[in-house]
Amino acid sequence: MPKGIIENSENYQPGLSIDCVIFGFHDNQLKVLLIKTPYEEKWSLPGGFVPLEQDIDTAAITVLNDRTGMEGIFLRQFSTFGRVKRNDKHFNDLVLEYYKIPKEAGKWFAQRFVTIGYYALVDFLKAIPHKENSKEKIEWIDHKEVPELILDHKEILDKALATLRIELNLMPIGYNLLPEKFTMPELQKLYETILDKKLDRRNFLRKITNIGILTKLDEKKSNVAHKAPNLYSFDKDRYEEVLKNGLNQGW
Amino acid sequence: MPKGIIENSENYQPGLSIDCVIFGFHDNQLKVLLIKTPYEEKWSLPGGFVPLEQDIDTAAITVLNDRTGMEGIFLRQFSTFGRVKRNDKHFNDLVLEYYKIPKEAGKWFAQRFVTIGYYALVDFLKAIPHKENSKEKIEWIDHKEVPELILDHKEILDKALATLRIELNLMPIGYNLLPEKFTMPELQKLYETILDKKLDRRNFLRKITNIGILTKLDEKKSNVAHKAPNLYSFDKDRYEEVLKNGLNQGW
Known part of the structure; x- marks a missing residue:
């Protein structure tokens, strides 16, 4: 993903990304959709950048659709993460090296990024995880067996889960996650x-x-x-x- | 405020701002702290930008301290606003014209901005509203008599109030807002x-x-x-x- 964006960075909001915590429920299991890119040992949340001509909510919906093929799903912004230290030069270098992007052209990607977190809850049997390239892995992983994640993605995931638990007190869930008739x-x-x-x-x-x-x-x-x-x-x-x-x- | 920042824009996160909804309670009155700049008829929320070397939460605390002299106050991020259309060329032109900043130098300020909303609840008798310059007004205004606000600031204010009301169900309030002994x-x-x-x-x-x-x-x-x-x-x-x-x- 980053290559096309790094080369057309003038079309994207600078220093701003989207990360999506997509929870999947089915048959008493709660999983989370994670990606392993070819240039990093650690896993990551699916994410993207914000086209200048797109609302941030639309950019988040695009990430969800691209990665699961699902539309019309409840997707909720829950927090924005902007510690100075959330950025990691080592990680940036890995990406730029992998895509053979010269340092000068990669400046956009190497700047400080603030990221907006969104979460969704879907039936993981109905969502079809979609890789962006053949070298990437994308998998539903049990929320209790999440491997080490890049940057502050574990913090983002934890906060999404905490928010989901709080929001159970504020709104109903279950539609689309249970059979039409349930006990x-x-x-x-x-x-x-x-x-x-x-x-x-x-x-x-x-x-x-x-x-x-x-x-x-x-x-x-x-x-x-x-x-x-x-x-x-x-x-x-x-x-x-x-x-x-x-x-x-x-x- | 914007002048110094526009001239040193390389030290700030591009396209990102902070807006603070500071609610003030005292003696059964709920007010909100609003500003009227000299270059706009409409009022606005106090806000600021994010220095590259500062966490977003710290930038928000700085706005609160600068504007009220209060420290150690509960300040909570509640939502990030990023519709494409939230920006307003007319408003940008007013600011640049007022400060006599040439268009070229004002490009940073004229780009698309996404803003992170924070809210606080303070005792408005203990907070001392602080102007940034003599031509500015800053006042506690009853939340039911809020005048027309710039950009999407009314939407930000409404969402802050809705969040505060929801969060009354999630956490206690009252400390610092009531006398030490109360009925x-x-x-x-x-x-x-x-x-x-x-x-x-x-x-x-x-x-x-x-x-x-x-x-x-x-x-x-x-x-x-x-x-x-x-x-x-x-x-x-x-x-x-x-x-x-x-x-x-x-x-």
Whole structure:
């Protein structure tokens, strides 16, 4: 990626990048989409730069689409990272050396960069990770088994996860991550996986029901030996409304 | 302000600014600190640029200190604004014309700027608004009587207020904004003023007590005719702990 951009750097916002933390959930597993470039032993978050003629949000959506083929996915800006020391001359040298870019032409890339972090949560079975070139690796990696990352990408990832956990208290999740009809234990498992803790069954049922985004269906899960659990679906209108206005569980 | 920076622009991160939404609370009033520069009819948020050798958070703290004389105040990054159209050629021309800066030298200032928003909440009686030059105005303005603002500053202000309201659900506020000893109605009024709505007295008492940051004092408010209300203070250790870890009223 950087080569084309370094050669056309006048078309990009200087010193500004985008990094995307793309969380993937499926079947009680929470993963994160990571890249290994050919010029660095460490892995990194998928990212990009901001074309001068593009809003920063659009630039972030472009990274997500390019890397997963997914569109219309909830992508949320969560923080901007701008410590002076987040930049790393050694890393820059590796990139420039790999692409055989002379130091003079690589000045743009070697300047101080501030990066805007975005996160998304998708079903990792529906997303198709896309490499930008044959020498790159891109993989869904379990969020508890993340290898060493470049620069401050671990800090960015940690903050994205902390933000996702906080935002579970502010808005609903689950649409697109669960089957159309799901059981209460399946929904609870989604929350438990993201929060990385066990939740009390009765409390969870009470709280999630109070939000009013669920429709209890007139059918039960089949293929279950005893006590078939009830099936639910999301009330999409109400879900969208709560997503827009927040859970309002507050003061 | 911009003059010195435009002339030394090589020492600043290009295309990046900081804008600070400084809320001031005192005695049931919520105000915001605004500036009127001599070259624009509209008011603006106090802001600045990012020296190459300074972290973005430090640059934000510098703006707050320079403008209010306050230190050690909670200042929180809440969003970065980067629509292409947020820049305004007319506004740039006004600045350059006012400072009699030739177009060529003003190129740095005329480029596309992305801005990082920070907000703070201070006691407006303790903050002393500081002008950068004699032709500038700087004032605490009631948040419901904000005049027209430059660029997207109204959007930045609105988002800061929305974030502050959401964060009332995530962390405690009040320290430094109330007298050392305060009554429950005084604390409730702080929340009501920020949220701009009436709260139920019993619910508020129950919720705020559950957080465990208050110490009920063995004295009552004096100078009150009937039924002198109890006095409270913040348990500072517990307050700091909750500020760090969040209210955890969640799942």
